[in-house]
Amino acid sequence: MTALSDSASEPISKAASGISGFDQITGGGLPQGRATLVCGGPGCGKTIFAMEFLVRGADLGEHGVFVTFEESVRDLSRNVASLGFDLERLQREKKLAVDYVHVDPSEIEEAGGYSLDGLFVRLEHAINAVGAKRVAIDTLEVLFTGLQDTSLLRAEIQRLFRWLKERDLTAVITAEAGENSLTRQGLEEYVSDCVVVLAQKVQDQSATRYLRVVKYRGSTHGSNEYPFLIDDTGFSVVPATALQLDYEVSHDRVSSGVPGLDAMLGGKGYFRTSTVLVSGTAGTGKSILAAHLAHATCERGERCLLFAFEESPAQIERNMHSIGLDLGKWQKSGLLQVRATRPSLYGLEMHLVALHKAVAAFKPRTVILDPVSSFMSAGTPHQVKTMLVRLFDWLKTQQITTLLTYLSSPHSREDTVVGISSLIDTWIELRDMEISGERNRTLYLLKSRGMRHSNQVRELLLSEQGVALADVYYGPDGVLIGSAKESDQRRRRRDEAFAREDATRNERLLEMKRSALAAQIAALQAAFANEEEEARLAVREAKARSDAALADRESVSQMRTAAGNKTNNGAEVL
């Protein structure tokens, strides 16, 4: 009893389909030991889904039986060979049994009750022959065209599903899509565990295939329409969006390849795994910034995958050579892969799937999309946005740094990209500036999450040595760049020289004045000294004279006194 209740509470086990992306959506694959109905219109890939389920199963050690009602074994082998499936080898190795059940209504007459035991016997024989764990039946509904007793058929089909379940076989049953129901014959009533719908939609002349898990009993599953691709490696489904925003963030920084730009980005460059947008009008140097990142990535010895939507790889290589970036070298060394596709080649979803596949195969650390604006022609803005959200999300989870360029129209520079701006970690805007008859490139950092970054406008200079950033000059008339900046700088230098000359001249004049004044002072002092000397002489003479006179008077008076006492001649009196 306990064993029973234990098994009942266990989540259902799943059989990995091995189909790229599908196991992610369903959280592990198809329900183990149960039947899955795969329905869709003609050409949707039902047969391929069923076949890949078996081929991948064989690789995983679960052998399979493929019952085909529509194609002969030879046709089937040939058709799936283009997907890289070698049915003959798998059959030789006893990993796969293929049984072609041909129902020709023209040679069958019904006369009384019957059962489909013949089919059961064949199935059982094939299952035993390879020890199958998986069964694919493509397409059971053919029976309805070959046999007339539909009520008997339904009962038999129901019995078949039960029979498969009893043998614990994981089965894929394909069915044609019906008008008002999932399948033409209402098979979904019998297969109740898992139903997958494949559809093809055409928009703007390009077709996209979608997969949807309509029902998955006992399991959570993504319920969106997921685009899928069938190419030379089989089926691949792209999960629309990661269910949660739980990817790891990196604190690592990677150089943008332009030292000046790294300096603006807090001195270290972009965050690894961040999404970088380079927007700008035509010819502002978007692809060049992208090429720099590619170059820097390869220089670190990491792989870079560049998706070009407007130029051929050879053209990119030549153009970047002109600014001194040798991308050809990296391509040869295998670090750089350039994939050029026309956006109009296929629908948006197909692009997404193709991008997924290329990234998964090359495993780059940096992915460049140049330019994503070309997708705008492949869908509505909403569709493009959804696609890009999914792409960036996924690239983040893969720990990949993404740079995308966006060609904005000259009239609505930033508006165009607003839709995706929320997904962008670092947004670089390149702008033209037309001043005095010439056009120059400038670079702004509109935002850069999680780091201190420059708010300055820089001039983007292209040379044979690549991109350099220069400070722009703010003159009295606003921002000056290019030759206007150069001529302004020259004028300033000239003005300064003039000013310097003026100053020295003034200084010289002053000096002259000072020395003239000094000379005057000296002359005045000399004259004064002269006068003073003369004045002193005069004073001295005058004093001398007055002294002499005094002495004369004294001697006379003495003489006068002597005449009175002694007779003195008169002369002495005088």
Next chain:
Amino acid sequence: MAIPASRNKQTARNSAPNLATEERWNLRLYVAGETPKCVQAFEHLKRICEEHLQGRYAIEVIDLLKNPTLASGDQIIAIPTLVRQLPPPVKKIIGDLTNTERVIVGLNLTPQVAAKRKSK
């Protein structure tokens, strides 16, 4: 579509009814074990043959439970299935053969025979 086509052939044979009498009939009955339907089918077949093809028929019974590989050769899905190997073309009749009318039509037995049977 298929059934009127076989009827046309039948009317073509009416012009030369004796042809059929010379022919040798090889019939193969596919069964899966001795289920009531299979047993019934064999009995019905035997009766019809005795009645219409006395002395010029052979019935080979193949039990798919014993020889499952033989099922794909004649593209057997339903059990029981009767396959007319000779005379050509190959014809298949599925079911327990309770509907004698359809067996006769399916096997292209002469309409006169069928009519005779009916009048009985």
